[in-house]
Amino acid sequence: MAAPRRTQKQIAERYKGNLGYYNKKHSWRRARHWVSFLAIVGGITGIVLFQMHGHEKFFNAGKISSNHAAFGDNCASCHDKSLMTGGALTVQKFREVVKDRFRNGIAFEPIDQRCETCHQLHAFHQANVVQNRSCSVCHQEHQGPGPMRSVASFNCASCHNNGQTMAASAQKGMQLSPAAFHRHPRPVERVVFELPRPPRGYTQVFSSFWAGHPEFQLDYEKARDPDYDWKEHRDILRFNHQRHFAPDISWVNGRKLDCNFCHKPDAEGRYYQRITFAANCQACHSLQFDAKNPDLKVPHGDVTLARTFLRTLPAQYGDYARLKKGKTRESEVQNFVSQQIRQLREQFRTGEELERAVFFTSDPYKPQRQMGPATRANFAGCAFCHEVKPLANAAPVITKPILVDRWMPQARFDHAKHASVKCDDCHHATQSRETADVLMPAKANCVTCHSPAGKVVAECITCHTYHAPPEAMLADAHNPAIRSLKQMLLGQK
Numbered sequence: 001m002a003a004p005r006r007t008q009k010q011i012a013e014r015y016k017g018n019l020g021y022y023n024k025k026h027s028w029r030r031a032r033h034w035v036s037f038l039a040i041v042g043g044i045t046g047i048v049l050f051q052m053h054g055h056e057k058f059f060n061a062g063k064i065s066s067n068h069a070a071f072g073d074n075c076a077s078c079h080d081k082s083l084m085t086g087g088a089l090t091v092q093k094f095r096e097v098v099k100d101r102f103r104n105g106i107a108f109e110p111i112d113q114r115c116e117t118c119h120q121l122h123a124f125h126q127a128n129v130v131q132n133r134s135c136s137v138c139h140q141e142h143q144g145p146g147p148m149r150s151v152a153s154f155n156c157a158s159c160h161n162n163g164q165t166m167a168a169s170a171q172k173g174m175q176l177s178p179a180a181f182h183r184h185p186r187p188v189e190r191v192v193f194e195l196p197r198p199p200r201g202y203t204q205v206f207s208s209f210w211a212g213h214p215e216f217q218l219d220y221e222k223a224r225d226p227d228y229d230w231k232e233h234r235d236i237l238r239f240n241h242q243r244h245f246a247p248d249i250s251w252v253n254g255r256k257l258d259c260n261f262c263h264k265p266d267a268e269g270r271y272y273q274r275i276t277f278a279a280n281c282q283a284c285h286s287l288q289f290d291a292k293n294p295d296l297k298v299p300h301g302d303v304t305l306a307r308t309f310l311r312t313l314p315a316q317y318g319d320y321a322r323l324k325k326g327k328t329r330e331s332e333v334q335n336f337v338s339q340q341i342r343q344l345r346e347q348f349r350t351g352e353e354l355e356r357a358v359f360f361t362s363d364p365y366k367p368q369r370q371m372g373p374a375t376r377a378n379f380a381g382c383a384f385c386h387e388v389k390p391l392a393n394a395a396p397v398i399t400k401p402i403l404v405d406r407w408m409p410q411a412r413f414d415h416a417k418h419a420s421v422k423c424d425d426c427h428h429a430t431q432s433r434e435t436a437d438v439l440m441p442a443k444a445n446c447v448t449c450h451s452p453a454g455k456v457v458a459e460c461i462t463c464h465t466y467h468a469p470p471e472a473m474l475a476d477a478h479n480p481a482i483r484s485l486k487q488m489l490l491g492q493k
């Protein structure tokens, strides 16, 4: 043991005559008391004052996004103490919450419930999802004053690239009714080409668009155009793209026939509008039937109307004589009418024969043999383009053509963003002869650009959305759920 520097005796010597030392008031010690006292009282007053007047921003985890800035200061719109603990606070619940918080970080479910007070039905993705993600996993708040960041692909891949999750979803999907999956609501007037859901659903496992993303369903199922009748093996609406780019096709309004003559972009330039006979075919297939009177045409679009027209030909010729030929005297008109009818009789012996020819043969009018293709095209019968079926004692039936508005309802596309790409790079239309061809691009086509190698963004949300409003919501535009959000957007109560 080392020798002490000072002995006990020496220490005692120091306090000799000063034994009341610890009772003396010392300025330092007094100050310590006051500091402790003020700290406690000040703290309590601070807490009380903050409760009464304080601003919650003091504890803020970060700025609220501009999307929610309008009510961002009202923390209670997303954070609700009572919800957090599930009603009244008990010691048991308090312990659970604290324990949970330390283990798993902040609990999202109560916040999700707040999100859903304003954004109804957003959890909806797919009926066979095993466990939905929390809103705040994908939409992150408190990240700064700008708009919320867009949803990252790894949020999607957390399910889509997880073998276990997707296998469980495939399993769950098999127990659900197919109706549960109808998830591409649309206005009734829009025609969407929707293939049936495969037995295992859309549960392939993959990590990115360029690596592993499935081929498009149109492709892997070798889809055929709905304008092809599979039972009868013939076209419902015949159209041969390639034929219409041949050199003998006449120019219209000083222009060679190009894609845009028939395919007109919609107002946004995103998709193409539906083809119509009047706008896109009639210029060349005008439904003339009498070469001598080219302005006289069979009306289009309604079989009964066409039949009535053919059964009232004398009256039609009469009107034609008065309006187009400038014949005013009734005898002149009658003369003209009987002359034309006689001529027509040379080709068709009876009215029924004419009718049959117009409806059921693709080339009913004999003079067309001598005509060039451009003139000949005007003399087409209904069956030139349509599937026409006879009906006993009634006008024949023309199978209604199905002109599809959307081919890939599970993704969204934007033609405007691809204006610099040639149509034919994606749609091989100039080589297509069959209506049955589906002229849609394959995945490889998109990957040339949408991949790290092609240097164009290829996030899941480049081409997909996540939430789909249930059909019932679109069907009923006055649905209160829609209205409340709309009103909120307009800043109304």
Ligand code: HEC
Binding pocket: 056, 057, 058, 059, 060, 061, 064, 068, 071, 072, 073, 074, 075, 076, 077, 078, 079, 106, 111, 136, 140, 141, 142
């Ligand atoms: C639009 C909804 C919304 C509003 C408004 C909102 N928050 Fe939050 N807050 C969230 C979400 C979502 C989380 C969890 C997000 C996370 O941690 O990534 C969160 C988390 C927090 C956290 C915990 C952070 C952490 O990392 O543990 C605090 C503290 C917080 N918010 C405080 C506030 C305060 C204070 C206000 C009011 C100024 C407020 N919040 C307003 C949505 C909101």
Ligand code: HEC
Binding pocket: 066, 067, 068, 071, 077, 078, 111, 112, 114, 115, 116, 117, 118, 119, 135, 136, 139, 141, 148, 488, 489
């Ligand atoms: C008090 C009602 C309210 C609450 C609660 C609320 N929001 Fe919002 N949210 C709105 C309104 C209103 C807008 C529209 C603002 C705008 O136009 O940017 C909006 C916008 C959004 C947007 C962006 C919309 C867009 O078109 O880009 C997202 C994403 C969003 N909210 C998610 C959430 C999430 C996640 C929560 C829960 C953490 C939440 N919201 C809580 C009212 C609310």
Ligand code: HEC
Binding pocket: 112, 115, 116, 119, 122, 123, 132, 133, 134, 135, 136, 137, 138, 139, 150, 151, 155, 156, 461, 464, 465, 466, 467
């Ligand atoms: C797996 C990720 C994911 C989850 C989970 C998620 N969202 Fe979304 N959300 C998205 C994507 C992707 C979009 C579309 C964004 C885009 O198109 O730019 C979106 C859009 C939105 C929008 C704006 C557009 C719209 O459709 O109205 C709101 C509001 C929204 N989500 C709210 C919510 C709410 C509320 C929840 C929770 C119930 C939630 N989201 C859960 C991914 C998600």
Ligand code: HEC
Binding pocket: 125, 126, 127, 128, 129, 130, 131, 132, 133, 151, 155, 156, 157, 158, 159, 160, 166, 169, 170, 173, 181, 183, 197, 200, 201, 202, 203, 410, 411, 460, 461, 464, 465, 466
């Ligand atoms: C919680 C898990 C989960 C998350 C997260 C998720 N998905 Fe899905 N998704 C599924 C399941 C399960 C299916 C299969 C549906 C089926 O079998 O019909 C699916 C199917 C799809 C489909 C094809 C089906 C259709 O009809 O459209 C698309 C596209 C899709 N998801 C896109 C996304 C995008 C984009 C994201 C990220 C914003 C995302 N998913 C995030 C579970 C998820």
Ligand code: HEC
Binding pocket: 225, 227, 237, 239, 241, 244, 257, 258, 259, 260, 261, 262, 263, 275, 280, 402, 403, 404, 423, 424, 427, 429, 430, 435, 436, 437, 438, 439, 440
């Ligand atoms: C004379 C009019 C006309 C012209 C010119 C024309 N199309 Fe079409 N196109 C049609 C008709 C009619 C259909 C619908 C046919 C059907 O039901 O399949 C169609 C359908 C399409 C479709 C939808 C997919 C499909 O298989 O039905 C695409 C894509 C398309 N055309 C691309 C083009 C491109 C690219 C060009 C230019 C090279 C072009 N079209 C020129 C009349 C035209």
Ligand code: HEC
Binding pocket: 238, 239, 240, 243, 244, 248, 249, 250, 251, 252, 257, 262, 275, 276, 277, 280, 281, 282, 283, 284, 285, 373, 374, 376, 377, 384, 385
């Ligand atoms: C610029 C003029 C022009 C336009 C516009 C036009 N066609 Fe044609 N079409 C022709 C010509 C010329 C022929 C060749 C006629 C012949 O050889 O008898 C033809 C041939 C056809 C054929 C027969 C093709 C074959 O393979 O034998 C069909 C069917 C047809 N057109 C349908 C249509 C439809 C449907 C539209 C409107 C979407 C349309 N056409 C628009 C000029 C046109």
Ligand code: HEC
Binding pocket: 237, 275, 276, 277, 278, 281, 285, 287, 298, 299, 300, 301, 302, 303, 306, 358, 359, 380, 381, 382, 383, 384, 385, 386, 398, 400, 401, 403
């Ligand atoms: C050159 C090709 C062509 C010829 C010839 C043709 N049509 Fe059409 N028809 C079309 C096209 C293209 C459509 C679809 C676009 C539309 O409805 O305008 C159509 C649509 C129709 C429809 C469905 C209308 C609807 O509302 O859905 C009927 C009915 C019809 N045609 C009757 C006839 C009759 C009757 C004839 C003969 C007198 C005839 N078509 C001759 C091309 C033709």
Ligand code: HEC
Binding pocket: 259, 260, 263, 270, 271, 272, 273, 404, 405, 406, 407, 408, 409, 411, 412, 413, 415, 418, 421, 422, 423, 424, 425, 426, 427, 440, 441
């Ligand atoms: C980068 C590839 C690409 C290019 C370039 C492209 N398309 Fe498309 N087109 C698509 C895809 C993908 C669809 C399917 C969209 C859908 O209906 O879901 C489509 C659909 C269509 C349709 C069917 C109706 C519709 O809008 O869905 C027509 C018609 C069409 N394209 C015509 C054209 C014409 C004309 C051009 C040139 C001016 C063109 N496309 C250029 C990829 C392309």
Ligand code: HEC
Binding pocket: 153, 156, 157, 160, 201, 202, 203, 204, 207, 208, 209, 213, 214, 215, 216, 217, 218, 407, 408, 409, 410, 411, 446, 450, 457, 458, 459, 460, 461, 462, 463, 464
């Ligand atoms: C460049 C555009 C693009 C990107 C990026 C993209 N997809 Fe797709 N995806 C499509 C198209 C187009 C389809 C076919 C849609 C249809 O047939 O209706 C599709 C189909 C799907 C399907 C259905 C597959 C099936 O089995 O038929 C799923 C699931 C899907 N995508 C999920 C995703 C996910 C998750 C991501 C991100 C990792 C992603 N996609 C990225 C364009 C894209």
Ligand code: HEC
Binding pocket: 412, 413, 414, 417, 418, 421, 426, 441, 442, 445, 446, 447, 448, 449, 450, 456, 457, 462, 463
């Ligand atoms: C020649 C290159 C090229 C090809 C091929 C191509 N894209 Fe694109 N795509 C682009 C460019 C460039 C943009 C604009 C990107 C941007 O705005 O940042 C774009 C944008 C898009 C967008 C819009 C994204 C948005 O922000 O709204 C979608 C959806 C899309 N492409 C889908 C497809 C699909 C599906 C295919 C295949 C059928 C395809 N693209 C083929 C170059 C291409």
